[in-house]
Amino acid sequence: MPDYQLWLTFGVFIITVIFLMWRPGGLNESIPTSLGALLLILTGVSSLGHILGIFEIVSGAAITILSTIVMSIILDSIGFFRWIAVNMIEKARGSGFRLFWLILLLCFLMTIFFNNDGSILITTPIIIRICSMLRLKIHQQLPYLISGALIATASSAPIGLSNLANLIALKMVGLNLNTYTQMMFVPSMLGIIAMTLLLLYYFRRSIPKVIHQFPVSMQSSSGSGYHPLQTTESESDNSKTNVDWWLFRVCIGIVVFIRAGYFLAEQIGIHMEIVAITGVVLMLAVRWYRTRSGLKDVVTQTPWHILLFAFSIYIIVDSLHRAGMTTWITEFTGPIAERGNASLIAVSGLLLTVLSNLFNNLPSVMIGTFAVTDLHLSDTQLHLAYLANILGSDIGALLTPIGTLATLIWMYILRTHHIRVSWKQYMKVTFIVIPISLIISLFSLYIWVAMLY
Numbered sequence: 001m002p003d004y005q006l007w008l009t010f011g012v013f014i015i016t017v018i019f020l021m022w023r024p025g026g027l028n029e030s031i032p033t034s035l036g037a038l039l040l041i042l043t044g045v046s047s048l049g050h051i052l053g054i055f056e057i058v059s060g061a062a063i064t065i066l067s068t069i070v071m072s073i074i075l076d077s078i079g080f081f082r083w084i085a086v087n088m089i090e091k092a093r094g095s096g097f098r099l100f101w102l103i104l105l106l107c108f109l110m111t112i113f114f115n116n117d118g119s120i121l122i123t124t125p126i127i128i129r130i131c132s133m134l135r136l137k138i139h140q141q142l143p144y145l146i147s148g149a150l151i152a153t154a155s156s157a158p159i160g161l162s163n164l165a166n167l168i169a170l171k172m173v174g175l176n177l178n179t180y181t182q183m184m185f186v187p188s189m190l191g192i193i194a195m196t197l198l199l200l201y202y203f204r205r206s207i208p209k210v211i212h213q214f215p216v217s218m219q220s221s222s223g224s225g226y227h228p229l230q231t232t233e234s235e236s237d238n239s240k241t242n243v244d245w246w247l248f249r250v251c252i253g254i255v256v257f258i259r260a261g262y263f264l265a266e267q268i269g270i271h272m273e274i275v276a277i278t279g280v281v282l283m284l285a286v287r288w289y290r291t292r293s294g295l296k297d298v299v300t301q302t303p304w305h306i307l308l309f310a311f312s313i314y315i316i317v318d319s320l321h322r323a324g325m326t327t328w329i330t331e332f333t334g335p336i337a338e339r340g341n342a343s344l345i346a347v348s349g350l351l352l353t354v355l356s357n358l359f360n361n362l363p364s365v366m367i368g369t370f371a372v373t374d375l376h377l378s379d380t381q382l383h384l385a386y387l388a389n390i391l392g393s394d395i396g397a398l399l400t401p402i403g404t405l406a407t408l409i410w411m412y413i414l415r416t417h418h419i420r421v422s423w424k425q426y427m428k429v430t431f432i433v434i435p436i437s438l439i440i441s442l443f444s445l446y447i448w449v450a451m452l453y
Contacts, residue, residue: 005045006323008039009045009320009323010323010325012040012319013036013316013317015032015036016033016363017359019031020032020360020405021360021408029305029309030305030306030308033308033313034308034312036316037311037312037313037316040316041315050315050318051315055311057314059273059307059311060171060271060273061167062164062307062310062311063273063276064273065115065118065167066276066302066303066304066306066307068115068118069115069117069121070280071114071255071258071280072114072118072121073298073302074280074284074287075255076122077287078248080248081122084126085126085129085130086133088103088106088126088130092211094210095210096140096207096211099130099144099211100147100200103123103130103144103148104148104196106123106148107123107149108151110123110152111155111156111162112158112259113259115156116152116163116394117164117405119155120153120406120409120413123152124145124148124149124413124414125413125417127148128417131144133212134211134212136208142203142421142425143207145419146199146425146429147199147203149410150195151196152406153394153398153406153407154188154191154195154394154398156406157391158184158189159184159185160177160181160184161177161272164310165366165390166390168314169366169386169390170386172370173383175386177262178263178266178267182452183387183448184387186448187441187448188441190441191444192395195433195437198432198433199429244290246290247291250286251283254279254286255279255283258276258282261278262276284298313366314366317366317370320367326370327374329367329371330371330375333347333371337381341384341446341449342446344381344388345384345387345446346442348392349392351389351392352364352368352392352393353393353397353438355367356392356393356403357399360397360402360403361394361397361403362404364397365393368389368393369386369389372386380449391438392438396434401423
């Protein structure tokens, strides 16, 4: 690659990352990545052969993630998430601490059954709705909002399906979903459990001991302040009673069936995107049969730009790889990795933590995966390094709000609802909680894989 192309590639990468983090005026994340990728294509840095190879790697993962988001849109259209918001308050039975546990469980399950970005899009408005119904003050909202975001994002680690970066990199290292889950579920869950306990300890004085047992009336009045997602008591009652329970149960059943189907289909050679599309078609068909609802909400609310974003960011990272950035990384990590699996896991996880918090985790995990594939490791060591990368990019990346796309989306949603959470407020929590959770996860990965193999 000529010198001017090298400097152009690094320049495009840095500028793209700046705009991904800054997102002036709520700029769609696919715009800077697409413009950067287009510039690399027009200048000959990325050829047609590279583009075709990238499309083959990225398309399946992007379609799978997109399909899970479509499923969440369908569930929202039948009142699933409104029903959750009202019932979580009732299940809390007047306890702010019980509500805390319920919210974190919700965030975990939404990520496991959908994905981290979709979970943030789903759970953040639900949490805001709950806080609004209960008229919580801002310092009382923070434990639920910050903890929910951290758990929703970190919960993408146990299952490879829950994160776009996980899925793309999974194919690069030749690891299947079943083996990924076998090796990763226990270590990442121990880290998530540790994170949950640390969050509870940190916020123990801010979580309200007593909350309203039933949603309160949210009548707006002059000088009462802003209340997002305002809901009256009668509206809350209607959201519970006006539910088509047959449609509700069938759609939930389809989601569970499709989630399990990913693992079963892999064993017989069926691609993930086929299973995902099948789930979307089934849910759309069932909804149309029951309600005669068309496709308008799905077409207008689905973030189609995810396909373009995944494809374009990969073009930029692939160009970086060929420009020699991963060579520098392997020269640094290689001697450390040769000392054994413990050193390999530590350097991979910590490196991705640093890269993710500087450049965002999606390009960083791809750079890290390129780097470990160049280390000429055995299959088991390659998988260990990749899994440590994922822990760094899914858990370690949460140190700063720019570390993951999910936390950037979270900050944006809060701003649209006039809720201000500063970087200082966020990082006062994460700089205590995240390092400990990451170390526990990385250490558990070493012990767990040693027990398995």
